[in-house]
Amino acid sequence: MPHTTGVRPEMVSRVIPVDPFDLVIFGGTGDLARRKILPGLFRRFRSGQMPEGAHVIGAARSDMDDAAYRDMVREAIGEHGGSEAKDSKALEHFLEHVRYVAVDARGNTGWDALKEVLREDEGLVRAFYFSVGPGLFAELAEGLRRHGLADAETRIVVEKPFGHDLESARALNEELARHFHETQIYRIDHYLGKETVQNLMAVRFGNMLFEPLWNSQYVDHIQITVAETVGVGGRGSYYDKSGAMRDMVQNHLMQLLCLIAMEPPARFEPDAVRDEKLKVIRALDPVDPDSIVRGQYTSDGTVNSYREDAENPLSKTESFIALKTYISNWRWANTPFYLRTGKRLSARASEIAVVFKDAPHSIFGIDAGRHSNVLSIRLQPNEGMTLGVTIKEPGPGGMRLVDVPLDMTFADALGPEAEEVPDAYERLIMDVIRGNQTLFMRGDEVEAAWAWTDPLIEGWQRRGDSPKPYDAGSSGPDDAAFLINRDGRRWRGVRQ
Template sequence: MPDKSATLILFGATGDLAHRMVFPSLYHLQCDGLLPRPFHILASGRTEMDDAAFRATIAEALKTYAAAELFDDARVAAFLDTVIYCPVAAGDDAQFAALAERAKALGDGPVAVYLSTPPSLFAPTAEGLAKAGLVAPTTRIAMEKPIGKDLASSREVNDAVGALFHEEQIFRVDHYLGKETVQNLMALRFGNRLFEPLWNSSAIDHVQITVAETVGLEGRVSYYDGVGALKDMVQNHMLQILSIIAMEPPARMDSTSVRDEKVKALRSLRPMNADTVHTHSVRGQYRDGAVKGKLVAGYAEELGKPSDTETFVALKAHLDNWRWTGVPFYLRTGKAMPNRQSEILIQFKPVTHSIFRRNGYHKPLEPNQLIIRLQPDENIRLCIMAKQPGLDRDGVKLQEVGLDVSLAHAFEGERRRIAYERLLLDLIEGDTTLFVRRDEVEAQWTWIDSIAAGWRASGQKVVQYAAGTWGPSAGIALIERDGASWYD
């Protein structure tokens, strides 16, 4: 196990993500005694302020976002004592030098750097750290997604950061990998004899992955327009989930073995082109409507101008390998949808022959389903056929029933962790297993770029859907053409 980082330098510390997720997660870790002692947080942003003023903003954030059972004045005061603030703007060598001076005064142990900034600042920030003497073989650097906006720009960012840090020092963050239920996918597959023998094309008909949001732009206009759902959600969160579902069993639970198998699955994705995007993809954009009884303005209206950016995308993906040949993976994500949910459906094939057909009773058997809900309620549900109570004079009658495992209920009394708690602790301890390796990022972008290029070549436009619905009718038709339906 590498030495723990006793100092965390956080760039973008005045931003929303830092206040909602990063600082509350660090506070929880300190309350649980999981951070090194001593431990220091050197916060940085472009805003000029002193330590006391910045600490006041963190104290307010903790009142809102910290776990209620862990919040008390003494703990907050002890946490704030670990926080100091140093304003830094990218490209300002003098400010980076001042940051380095403060960092070195905190101790000479390993330093972890967290970039909660726009991707355009990743390389300039890394270069500023190097000029200031803050890059060493023990330094770790974490970068929030997205890494670039396509394969070429992704390589530029990775080349620039990779020139200063070795790959094992780079922690590319996808917060979905820190979610308990996403990690449970591996436990479900590889910790239970029940599923893995059936986890292939001989038993599985298709797989669905849905990530639905009820929100619209929510102040992300400058970022989201021109990016869209394909690059904002599919390229990272959804493909990471897909890779865990589809990968071969790793030899062991370590960063190299797990990520080797994930990248093999991602490289198996069949590229799309100008012909296949018409049958295998749908682009949508929400117009005005209502979400949970609240009126929502359309995307273009909220943006203030017409736009061809998609807020919804549905895809039919294929993995060209032995395990998954012939099994479609349906991916769906969108904004301004009826419910906020992230869900995986494993649809098994029907039994090859039903013995329960006599005396005129011919009700078909429902194929088994495994539904894994990631959010908002973490749950695993297995749908099976069971006999209805009765004397069966007209034949045995079966009915689908669900076997439910509510993780919140099963582990009642254990606090549910913010995903960032796990990821920050792994960064501090130097464990890269739940972070994305460069070849994974590039495999993801290779597939996404094929879709984007197909859209451009074919001139595929967005189709409208009302806010508060499950997307355009074309998204429903995408899966129903194959005799299946979305699980809502």
């Protein structure tokens, strides 16, 4: 029975504890650990899902003892743990499970001390979270093997970026494969841990209502938008070597595209799901240059321009990208997929919109106008789904049609339970402990995504294209609107 100090009884009844584990966080003093990993683990502990037999070990180069690290963890949870961080009794109990070891990933210092902290108990899950730059992945993997810290059951978690291009992704996969089997490698993309993304699979494959219509015969087009109001900020030097295509499209948007377009897997099992996602990536058409729009935000007088944030006055890196692509298979032939993402836009929003075709014939006449059903899947903010349907506008005066939403905002539909939905990182870390790879990317997926992405990047670099300027706080460059408007369609949301 899990420890329940500070845990509401109604929550414990809904939570299934994972097996006892030792989780080592390399980069345990870094920004990701402070903002996401450690607060997420505390919330899982408080919910009753993280068992008494679990240990969390921070590992980094900084020289500190357990007490100093616990002080840092306490501060991080207080800042990023939400209202649950006020439960001081649960927090202090959680900190009893936290240790720290100073380890030099590029040398031999600290590895023996780490080995002493790790337990050898039978049935204990051992996992290592590489919350560090990708340049250290191979060295950490080799260090774990060289110092006898890993066996056939050990799991490693690696953060993006998974390479900078196809060549580097292959090299990274080969380095990791020298020390760990693919079933031990968890490539984490936090978008796949979002509740709405998983509900997308439930809606598609759990309801007869949608699946017969989920094809080019009935779907006019699909839009995927991930818009941010923030700029690149302190990530300027990294982002300027990456850009929106590498930072967002190649991974986050690609994964959303796969889930919306893939065929039904035979079973809801890791490789069955990932096999179908891989087929989608391999069926993606090349993108014509005139179907790509790149942009770069300029200052509106209140915030820096991209070039100021990146400290590169001549930068040609895109902070915005919009493109149109097709999937060459029977289900989606000739159905356009519009992808768009950018920084310093007018609204923060992540949405997948499935826009169905108009009725083949309107019996209501030209005055009724055009009306399309749209299934909107919102990832943020206000996670949920909305299905737009056409009804008669109430009142006399003839048959006037109006579109209304059938809304399933999780917070409204599920009440207090929706507030307890785990953060994406919480869910994914618990899946690592369970040994469930369904929501993690496989090595061949990553390589296939780069194989599609690389020619697009090489194309605009070869042509010397510069991104189009757009005002901070706008909807992006005007050319992005033209990209979709010329097809007789328009973007949803994120308008000026």
